[in-house]
Amino acid sequence: MVPLSWVKELSSRINVDEMVKLACQLIEKKTVNPPGNECLVKDIIIRYLKKLNARVKVKESSPGRCNILGYIGEGKPEVAIISHMDVVPPGEGWKSDPFLPKIENGRIYGRGAIDNKGPYAASWAAVKAIVSSNLPLKGTIILGAVADEERGSTYGMKYLLKEGFSPDFCIIPDGGSLNEIVIGEKGRLEIHIKTKGRSAHASQPEKGENAIYKMAEYLIHLKNLKLEGKVHPLFTPPTISVGEIKGGEAPNIVADSCLITVDIRYPLEMDEKDIILQLKSLAHRCGIQIEIESDVFSIKPHLLDEKNPLVENFKTVANSMGIKLSLGTMGGITLAKNLYFQKIPSVVHSPGIDPVAHQANEYVDIDNLVVCAKLWAGVIYKTIMDK
Numbered sequence: 001m002v003p004l005s006w007v008k009e010l011s012s013r014i015n016v017d018e019m020v021k022l023a024c025q026l027i028e029k030k031t032v033n034p035p036g037n038e039c040l041v042k043d044i045i046i047r048y049l050k051k052l053n054a055r056v057k058v059k060e061s062s063p064g065r066c067n068i069l070g071y072i073g074e075g076k077p078e079v080a081i082i083s084h085m086d087v088v089p090p091g092e093g094w095k096s097d098p099f100l101p102k103i104e105n106g107r108i109y110g111r112g113a114i115d116n117k118g119p120y121a122a123s124w125a126a127v128k129a130i131v132s133s134n135l136p137l138k139g140t141i142i143l144g145a146v147a148d149e150e151r152g153s154t155y156g157m158k159y160l161l162k163e164g165f166s167p168d169f170c171i172i173p174d175g176g177s178l179n180e181i182v183i184g185e186k187g188r189l190e191i192h193i194k195t196k197g198r199s200a201h202a203s204q205p206e207k208g209e210n211a212i213y214k215m216a217e218y219l220i221h222l223k224n225l226k227l228e229g230k231v232h233p234l235f236t237p238p239t240i241s242v243g244e245i246k247g248g249e250a251p252n253i254v255a256d257s258c259l260i261t262v263d264i265r266y267p268l269e270m271d272e273k274d275i276i277l278q279l280k281s282l283a284h285r286c287g288i289q290i291e292i293e294s295d296v297f298s299i300k301p302h303l304l305d306e307k308n309p310l311v312e313n314f315k316t317v318a319n320s321m322g323i324k325l326s327l328g329t330m331g332g333i334t335l336a337k338n339l340y341f342q343k344i345p346s347v348v349h350s351p352g353i354d355p356v357a358h359q360a361n362e363y364v365d366i367d368n369l370v371v372c373a374k375l376w377a378g379v380i381y382k383t384i385m386d387k
């Protein structure tokens with residue numbers, strides 16, 4: 001067991017100015033996904049990894065889609081901390097240019113500040129603290145910047161896993177909050193629901209059967225549907241969101257079809273087949289015929305054992321810093337899910353407090369980045385030395 005006296009040693013070596021500078025340099029690069037183009041940050045990431053004397057591996061899964069891994073140390077165990085470099089489109093409502101980072105009132109503003117470039121900078125600062133200390137080190141630390149998380153990780157983590165990426169433990173700084181570590185994520189079921197009608201000339205709608213009206217009626221009931229089923233105590237109840245609707249061929253034709261895309265997030269202990277049955281049962285009660293295509297996208301919920309060493313180390317180091325961490329789950333899907341189903345224990349943690357990811361005027365508190373850098377440095381070091 002590593003004594004906790006080293007926590008202060010690591011905390012004292014967090015370089016705040018370097019961390020903030022790195023975060024701002026990354027935010028300036030427009031890695032909006034789609035198309036991603038995460039290779040825009042490659043030179044920055046490599047330059048900072050060289051400051052750690054890391055062995056750098058760049059894996060370009062597709063033109064412009066870079067995954068950059070820095071390796072420090074040798075052998076087992078391998079402890080990774082992985083962030084993603086793609087960001088969502090900025091959207092409207094920004095008070096300043098989303099790709100010209102602004103520091104104001106102790107915060108960094110910009111697209112990617114919290115999701116996920118600020119946390120990468122804190123991860124780098126954490127690893128730098130370990131490397132620059134006089135503490136003994138065994139095993140391998142992996143600092144990763146990956147592609148395509150916002151659109152399913154096909155060109156990022158899924159690609160790396162197929163290539164053999166397999167650390168012993170992984171920290172994902174991309175969810176939860178400063179006072180909560182996420183050890184589980186809901187399942188996600190994306191389905192298409194379709195109603196059918198009969199076309200006719202729009203001047204004589206009574207001769208047709210409008211599929212859009214059928215869908216509208218179904219949606220009224222779907223909005224109020226509470227999915228039933230057992231919910232694991234660490235999870236919140238399931239949610240239903242209608243994200244897309246398409247219907248009709250032209251405004252002067254009665255629509256003979258209408259299709260919606262539904263996103264369902266469901267907890268551990270619920271079953272996808274039962275969810276589909278409940279949606280069909282709702283239609284039957286309403287007297288509406290529907291068709292369901294249920295294999296659009298599906299991934300199951302997961303929950304890491306609370307006794308996993310990585311979870312225990314988070315709690316131990318946080319406690320030594322005076323931080324009370326709770327254990328939680330989330331409805332969003334992070335890189336941790338892909339890792340979990342490859343039997344790689346992963347914990348999600350974030351410097352966030354307010355839900356600002358994917359919103360206009362996204363920001364991260366610099367003080368929270370510092371706290372996370374100190375905590376992650378301690379967790380990485382304890383995990384790598386205890387194994």
